[in-house]
Amino acid sequence: MILTVTPNPSLDRTYEVPSLDRGEVIRATGERMDPGGKGVNVSRAVAAAGQRTVAVLPLGGAPGALVADLLDAQGIEVAPVPVAGATRSNIALAESDGVLTKINAPGPELSAAEQELLLETVREQSRDADWIACCGSLPRGLAPSWYADVVARAHAGGARIALDTSGRALLEALRARPDVVKPNAEELAEAVGRPLSTVGDAVKAAEELREMGARAVLASLGADGQLLVDDAGAWFASARVDVVRSNVGAGDSSLAGFLIAGGSGPAALASAVAHGAAAVQLPGSVMPAPGDLDMAAVTVTAEVPLDRVLKEPVS
Numbered sequence: 001m002i003l004t005v006t007p008n009p010s011l012d013r014t015y016e017v018p019s020l021d022r023g024e025v026i027r028a029t030g031e032r033m034d035p036g037g038k039g040v041n042v043s044r045a046v047a048a049a050g051q052r053t054v055a056v057l058p059l060g061g062a063p064g065a066l067v068a069d070l071l072d073a074q075g076i077e078v079a080p081v082p083v084a085g086a087t088r089s090n091i092a093l094a095e096s097d098g099v100l101t102k103i104n105a106p107g108p109e110l111s112a113a114e115q116e117l118l119l120e121t122v123r124e125q126s127r128d129a130d131w132i133a134c135c136g137s138l139p140r141g142l143a144p145s146w147y148a149d150v151v152a153r154a155h156a157g158g159a160r161i162a163l164d165t166s167g168r169a170l171l172e173a174l175r176a177r178p179d180v181v182k183p184n185a186e187e188l189a190e191a192v193g194r195p196l197s198t199v200g201d202a203v204k205a206a207e208e209l210r211e212m213g214a215r216a217v218l219a220s221l222g223a224d225g226q227l228l229v230d231d232a233g234a235w236f237a238s239a240r241v242d243v244v245r246s247n248v249g250a251g252d253s254s255l256a257g258f259l260i261a262g263g264s265g266p267a268a269l270a271s272a273v274a275h276g277a278a279a280v281q282l283p284g285s286v287m288p289a290p291g292d293l294d295m296a297a298v299t300v301t302a303e304v305p306l307d308r309v310l311k312e313p314v315s
């Protein structure tokens with residue numbers, strides 16, 4: 001079973017707009033609502049693949065009730081933690097030329113009792129988990145060391161941990177030795193404190209994260225592909241994508257693909273890339289089903305193209 005933990009979930013609202021004109025009333029040509037937050041998306045993709053998953057998440061207020069209804073309609077098993085504050089609503093503005101602007105709200109502040117209940121729920125649900133995926137930003141109230149604590153507890157209980165977060169929460173959790181961390185290029189650059197302009201720069205940064213405690217690093221390099229660096233070496237994978245519709249949740253879909261395929265080695269990397277490529281071709285944060293995947297479009301190599309200049313360098 002794959003347990004996901006999303007301490008700061010969201011109601012994701014996507015508006016399709018012709019273009020973003022500041023200071024104007026913009027009439028949307030389309031809208032959609034998805035249950036969101038990175039771990040929630042991982043659960044949605046794992047469930048779409050037919051594997052068992054449980055999503056732990058605090059839920060509060062009317063948006064929280066809506067997130068619960070949307071997850072129920074998708075058949076996702078949820079272990080909710082009721083909280084007094086309202087679950088946040090995150091907005092994505094998708095322009096017709098493919099540019100996407102996202103506004104992520106801070107979310108409610110969790111009281112000491114709610115924090116305790118969240119930890120207790122994670123502990124209870126961890127019993128039959130093979131993997132625990134801890135994903136996304138931390139809401140106000142949770143200390144930056146929160147994920148580090150969850151990693152240590154999960155290891156004590158025998159589960160493996162995948163972590164997708166950034167900034168201080170990531171740096172602090174590295175010390176607890178998560179089994180895999182999944183930064184994107186910006187998060188990787190921020191973690192090592194220097195820019196990334198080539199695939200080789202990303203490999204060096206991933207190796208540094210391993211020295212800081214991560215057992216494996218699955219790094220998404222946007223349109224360039226993905227990188228896996230672990231004890232056995234480094235692999236690079238990419239996939240052909242015809243039309244990008246929305247990259248919201250593509251990283252979450254990748255992480256789900258990686259875990260579904262066992263969570264280590266080149267076959268899991270190929271699955272991660274296939275899931276990410278399928279997700280960007282779907283609207284909003286729709287997660288791919290097995291029929292959406294094109295494994296034949298994925299190439300994986302141990303000959304990492306170190307000198308390749310990134311299409312989206314991080315300065």
Ligand SMILES: O=P(O)(O)OC[C@@]1(O)O[C@H](CO)[C@@H](O)[C@@H]1O
Nearest residue numbers: 010036037038090104136137249
């Ligand atoms: O604010 P965070 O927790 O970093 O990210 C939240 C979020 O942007 O991540 C998901 C896409 O990865 C969305 O469903 C959600 O709105």
